[in-house]
Amino acid sequence: MSKIRAASCGTAYDSAPQVTDAGSRTWITRGANFVVAISEVKAGAVLARDTNPDEYVVLLSGTGATIRAGNDSIAVADESLTIVPPGASNVIAAGDGRIVRVFSNQATDMAAAAANSAVYANGAPDVAPLAPWPAPPAGFKLRSYKPYSYDKPDTNMRLFRTTNLMINVLTKRNAPRDTTKLSPHSHDDFEQASLLLEGTYVHHMRYPWTTDKADWREDEHLEVGSPSVVVIPSKVLHTSRNIGDERSWLIDIFAPPRMDFSKKPGLVLNADEYPMPSTN
Secondary structure, three states: OOOOOOOEEEEOOOOOOOEEEOOEEEEEEEOOOEEEEEEEEOOOOEEEEOOOOOOEEEEEEOOOEEEEEOOEEEEEOOOOEEEEOOOOEEEEEOOOEEEEEEEEOOOHHHHHHOOOHHHHOOOOOOOOOOOOOOOOOOOOOOEEEOHHHOOOOOOOOOEEEOOOOEEEEOOOEOOOOOOOOOOOEOOOOOOEEEEEEEOEEEEEEEOOOOOOHHHOOOOEEEEEOOOEEEEEOOOOEEEEEEEOOOOEEEEEEEOOOOHHHHOOOOOEOOOOOOOOOOOO
């Protein structure tokens, strides 16, 4: 068996959903430490969690929603990002659209239901295990943000973190990315999920060589439409670019939160609510 895991891809536009309920269809893709569930919903559809062991994130595309957790309830707008506390909760669609939920791997039922669950049947030794960050001093509760209300002229990133996840809501692109300004890079011990909600992207990936030639893989140039999720393994050199004339919307997901991003002052927009681990 190859020591180098291939990228995983979940497409919600040309494959069967993993879950079908009244008013909703859900496609589930996992990584070692996170799970992404994309739901196409009709107005009134309810996405419920009878209990969830830790926080999860809700992203909306094309509809608002009411989110309930315990005795709390909030109405949230299209293109919002909401952190849902542990325990029982539900998301009720205000209209037809798309609801994305991002869980940690502690949501074991969701991880088991993922279309690519077999990829992780023997674990992921190349990925550092999930180690939750400190709880928010003000306690667990519903927290909602409007990422595009933040003016970030010096960066295309809008970063939010929880105790177990980091979500990077990138600036939407209205024209193809300049091919002379790509950003190939790799991550030593964590994966990246690239969630595409609008447009078409090509994910370019160069796999590392090991001492065993049987592990070597050809470069991959994976073209995907939306909505989709691509899970890029650790140590794989990668960069992405949108193609075509349609607007594109990409969101990157990490678990646990990235320390390198968190150490940059002002980059994580809700850093005051979620402390970093002690470095002592």
